[in-house]
Amino acid sequence: MAAAAYDVAALALKGNKAFLNFPQDVLHYPIPPSSSAADIRKAAAEAAAMKQSDENNNSNYSDEEFIDIDAYFNMPNMLVDMVGAMMVSPPRLSSTDDQDLPEDDCVGETGNLWNYD
Numbered sequence: 001m002a003a004a005a006y007d008v009a010a011l012a013l014k015g016n017k018a019f020l021n022f023p024q025d026v027l028h029y030p031i032p033p034s035s036s037a038a039d040i041r042k043a044a045a046e047a048a049a050m051k052q053s054d055e056n057n058n059s060n061y062s063d064e065e066f067i068d069i070d071a072y073f074n075m076p077n078m079l080v081d082m083v084g085a086m087m088v089s090p091p092r093l094s095s096t097d098d099q100d101l102p103e104d105d106c107v108g109e110t111g112n113l114w115n116y117d
Contacts, residue, residue: 004051005044008032012040022051 003021010018012032020026030046032039070078 001048
C-alpha cells in the first residue's frame, strides 16, 4: 500500500522520470487534479486503498498447500543439522614444514589443505 502511494506521489512530482515500484499499474492509479500537497495525498491514499482491495481480492494463500521440506526429503532434522554445521569451528592453523612445497601443490601426501601462505 505504501509503495502504491509512493508511486502516485512520485508520478505527480517527477512525472515520467519517477522510479516506480509498480510500473505495470500506472494506468490504474488515480491522477491528482493539481500538484498541491493535499491533492497528491488524497490520490496517494486512494492508490493505497486500491492496492489493499486488490490484494484482498487476489489472495490465494488459503488455497496453497504447506510443504514440509524436512518430511519431503525424509530428513527430519535437516534444519537442526544445518545449524549444527554452522557451529563447527574452522581448522586450526599449525606450523608445518610444508614451506618447501610448490604453491599450487597444496594437497598431497605431505601438503596442507589449509595453507594460507
